[in-house]
Amino acid sequence: EAQVTQNPRYLITVTGKKLTVTCSQNMNHEYMSWYRQDPGLGLRQIYYSMNVEVTDKGDVPEGYKVSRKEKRNFPLILESPSPNQTSLYFCASHKTGGGYTDTQYFGPGTRLTVL
């Protein structure tokens, strides 16, 4: 079954404690992205990756890091989380490069709370 998986699904942490949210896809997609969803703001892209070792900033990259060492995995790293990073996070992947992305697949989401 084609899918994007994220772990953990729920996470409560404290300010400054480094954390990683994992993302994995089994569709051999080149493109992967991270989004955050906040009330009234919709989905905003944090980072994206066009292929292994190729990443770029999205609209709200501050406070986040990513890496793409393997095609299937795209972890999101918060080196020093702060309360304003409390949000619902989605990982996504798609196969189209330089064109239209009507086949973008989203993971189930990770609800992060930073106290």
Add this chain to the structure above:
Amino acid sequence: DQQVKQNSPSLSVQEGRISILNCDYTNSMFDYFLWYKKYPAEGPTFLISISSIKDKNEDGRFTVFLNKSAKHLSLHIVPSQPGDSAVYFCAAEETSGSRLTFGEGTQLTVNP
């Protein structure tokens, strides 16, 4: 600046009637538009899309209309069903990239 806007946070309709969800955009470089549907505790799923060379695309009960001059698109659901109750996101993309810009979302509730 919000380049894709969905001005209605919520919409409530009766089962069997038409649901119309609206979306406006400001970036004239957007060339492709998509609608995603999201149920609670799930990720968004692709629903329907339209290229800027068209003004209408239909898929079963779902039709998307695009008015480029007004920078406006809408999603029509006819007839609406209770299972359509979800958050609907409008998204747009420039031809040259693979980045989607999303709107704020509209919560649709279809009442039996």
